[in-house]
Amino acid sequence: MINLFxxxxxxxxxxxxxxxxxxxxxIPPTYERNYPPLGTPALxxxxxxxxxxxxxxxxxxxxxxxxxxxxxxxxxxxxxxxEKIRKKVYYYKILQSEDNGRKFLYGFxxxxxxxxxxxxxxxxxxxxxxxxxDKEENPFVRFFHKEVLPRVKDENISIAxxxxxxxxxxxxxxxxxxxxxxxxxxVKIVIGGQYVSFFKEExxxxxxxxxxxxxxxxxxxxxPLFELADSLTNNRPLxxxxxxxxxxxxxxxxxxxxxxxxxxxxxTPDFDGLPTKKYLDSRKKSTLSFETSRGCYxxxxxxxxxxxxxxxxxxxxxxxxxxxxxxxxxxxYKTKRLIISNTAYSPSHMRxxxxxxxxxxxxxxxxxxxxxxxxxxxxxxxxxKESGCETIGFGLESINQRVLxxxxxxxxxxxxxxxxxxxxxxxxxxxxxxxxxxPSESVEEALDxxxxxIRRPEAAKRHAAYNPYFLIPKNRVFFNPEKFGIRIIKKxxxxxxxxxxxxxxxxxxxxxxxxxxxMRIYNAINSKMRSKQRK
Amino acid sequence: xxxxxMKGSSIFKKNRDIVTRKIENxxxxxxxxxxxxxxxxxxxxxxxxxxxWELIDGKKSMTKIEKILLREYDVTEKKLNAELAGLLKDxxxxxxxx
Numbered sequence: 001m002i003n004l005f006x007x008x009x010x011x012x013x014x015x016x017x018x019x020x021x022x023x024x025x026x027i028p029p030t031y032e033r034n035y036p037p038l039g040t041p042a043l044x045x046x047x048x049x050x051x052x053x054x055x056x057x058x059x060x061x062x063x064x065x066x067x068x069x070x071x072x073x074x075x076x077x078x079x080x081x082x083e084k085i086r087k088k089v090y091y092y093k094i095l096q097s098e099d100n101g102r103k104f105l106y107g108f109x110x111x112x113x114x115x116x117x118x119x120x121x122x123x124x125x126x127x128x129x130x131x132x133x134d135k136e137e138n139p140f141v142r143f144f145h146k147e148v149l150p151r152v153k154d155e156n157i158s159i160a161x162x163x164x165x166x167x168x169x170x171x172x173x174x175x176x177x178x179x180x181x182x183x184x185x186x187v188k189i190v191i192g193g194q195y196v197s198f199f200k201e202e203x204x205x206x207x208x209x210x211x212x213x214x215x216x217x218x219x220x221x222x223x224p225l226f227e228l229a230d231s232l233t234n235n236r237p238l239x240x241x242x243x244x245x246x247x248x249x250x251x252x253x254x255x256x257x258x259x260x261x262x263x264x265x266x267x268t269p270d271f272d273g274l275p276t277k278k279y280l281d282s283r284k285k286s287t288l289s290f291e292t293s294r295g296c297y298x299x300x301x302x303x304x305x306x307x308x309x310x311x312x313x314x315x316x317x318x319x320x321x322x323x324x325x326x327x328x329x330x331x332x333y334k335t336k337r338l339i340i341s342n343t344a345y346s347p348s349h350m351r352x353x354x355x356x357x358x359x360x361x362x363x364x365x366x367x368x369x370x371x372x373x374x375x376x377x378x379x380x381x382x383x384x385k386e387s388g389c390e391t392i393g394f395g396l397e398s399i400n401q402r403v404l405x406x407x408x409x410x411x412x413x414x415x416x417x418x419x420x421x422x423x424x425x426x427x428x429x430x431x432x433x434x435x436x437x438x439p440s441e442s443v444e445e446a447l448d449x450x451x452x453x454i455r456r457p458e459a460a461k462r463h464a465a466y467n468p469y470f471l472i473p474k475n476r477v478f479f480n481p482e483k484f485g486i487r488i489i490k491k492x493x494x495x496x497x498x499x500x501x502x503x504x505x506x507x508x509x510x511x512x513x514x515x516x517x518x519m520r521i522y523n524a525i526n527s528k529m530r531s532k533q534r535k
Numbered sequence: 536x537x538x539x540x541m542k543g544s545s546i547f548k549k550n551r552d553i554v555t556r557k558i559e560n561x562x563x564x565x566x567x568x569x570x571x572x573x574x575x576x577x578x579x580x581x582x583x584x585x586x587x588w589e590l591i592d593g594k595k596s597m598t599k600i601e602k603i604l605l606r607e608y609d610v611t612e613k614k615l616n617a618e619l620a621g622l623l624k625d626x627x628x629x630x631x632x633x
Binding site for chain 2: 448455
């Protein structure tokens with residue numbers, strides 16, 4: 001039973017939960033387990049502040065526990081390694097693709113039904129519905145039946161919200177939605193999250209996907225999910241619900257407006273129901289996620305893999321409210337470590353919040369991502385360090401000025417070197433993100449980055465991460481490839497949910513193969529440096 | 536001149552699968568052979584070796600390169616010969632020069 005009068009914010013005037021029922025928020029498999037994704041905790045905090053009854057579960061953690069418990073991790077994958085057995089699988093054909101003119105097979109998924117390639121292919125295939133229902137081949141069917149559906153039944157939910165951040169969660173989410181619709185017929189299913197926001201136009205074209213979900217919420221979900229629940233309970237028209245795609249006479253319709261949240265009106269994230277002690281980073285430290293801003297204050301990098309263009313405007317939460325949130329998280333969850341998941345932590349905001357953490361004497365360690373912005377002066381970095389910052393993950397990408405200018409990073413090599421020097425002197429950890437094979441980049445220019453990092457033992461110690469350049473849809477390069485020296489390779493098969501596009505460099509000379517070769521060299525040398533440091 | 540790599544008339548050219556970049560005082564050589572799986576190494580050349588690498592252009596003979604180096608560095612011909620032979624052997628071994 002729900003006690004309406006126990007609502008935290010007192011906003012009962014909306015009449016939410018006139019009927020019995022709860023909102024179930026789910027993190028579907030498969031995804032990272034280093035820290036809890038912030039989507040459902042943010043939604044849960046918001047909905048609870050409006051007096052709603054929310055149930056939250058990380059099905060991803062439950063899934064990996066289930067695989068381990070049943071020793072299925074090893075059983076599920078290897079069978080496809082035999083060509084003979086692979087050919088018996090009815091979706092064998094769709095596992096074949098073409099990449100740069102070479103045929104290759106991507107049947108070896110670490111987690112079956114989860115690879116990006118498998119997902120984007122099967123979503124456009126005739127056998128999608130067969131696979132979604134297949135107890136033998138789709139591992140999620142057995143998992144949901146055995147581990148999830150009986151438990152969900154007891155939670156008495158009326159709306160199930162599935163937060164899909166990554167393509168690796170799509171097949172599991174659709175399977176879960178499909179089964180929920182049969183198992184709990186009255187439950188309305190809503191999908192949301194970064195993946196959904198990314199492919200909302202493509203999802204709208206798929207009428208038959210209504211077998212998996214009832215509603216799509218794109219971009220930020222707090223107010224839309226609240227208003228959707230309110231509209232459903234009180235039979236109000238859905239056309240007024242922001243950021244909503246709903247079905248009308250068999251067609252997906254987008255609601256009238258797009259809403260972004262006022263950060264100062266968002267409550268503290270709520271992690272209740274999530275196994276907070278099970279999220280462990282590489283150092284086995286338990287960590288919670290948190291955000292002090294949304295959107296990117298820079299928003300000009302040509303390769304950005306965040307939301308599609310046009311992106312939401314940048315908003316910050318006021319430092320006093322951030323401090324209040326951090327105090328609540330420490331008190332409620334005994335957390336000692338936070339991942340600040342801002343797209344890019346602005347220097348001024350970091351400075352203000354660090355100061356306030358110190359003034360309040362809060363004991364917390366934290367990690368954040370930022371860009372090499374001149375605003376990170378020595379004083380800001382010192383305040384960050386003193387307020388508990390362990391590491392700042394900087395998107396370095398390249399140390400070559402021409403490349404930095406070309407990709408729109410908006411920083412100077414001199415600024416990067418100064419920030420790195422200051423951070424090392426302050427003993428503040430720095431993690432470098434490097435991209436190899438950026439548009440227009442030459443091998444020689446990539447070597448500049450390598451030369452810069454190899455002279456900094458800390459870079460090796462801190463695991464500078466190298467990634468090959470990937471072309472993803474809906475960013476600046478994708479919309480204007482020739483301007484950025486890229487030619488997109490057209491494929492035989494049109495896959496609307498394709499996440500990585502094949503391309504050739506027109507002006508750059510580091511294709512995928514060369515990028516991997518360079519990365520192998522970098523990684524080998526880094527690991528040699530690390531082992532030297534250990535000695 | 537001594538050693539099979541150091542015939543005065545020899546002309547070497549750089550392997551196009553070796554990418555080089557001068558970073559600070561060192562020249563980095565990175566092999567990006569199309570066929571090799573063994574790519575877990577790079578080579579660094581110091582200032583003088585870097586200069587020799589620069590002079591190897593598929594046109595200049597070793598005699599000519601030697602003359603240039605004798606002009607530029609304070610070194611005896613005997614020592615230069617020995618150093619040059621050693622470096623050329625190493626560069627040959629890693630297939631940096633042909």
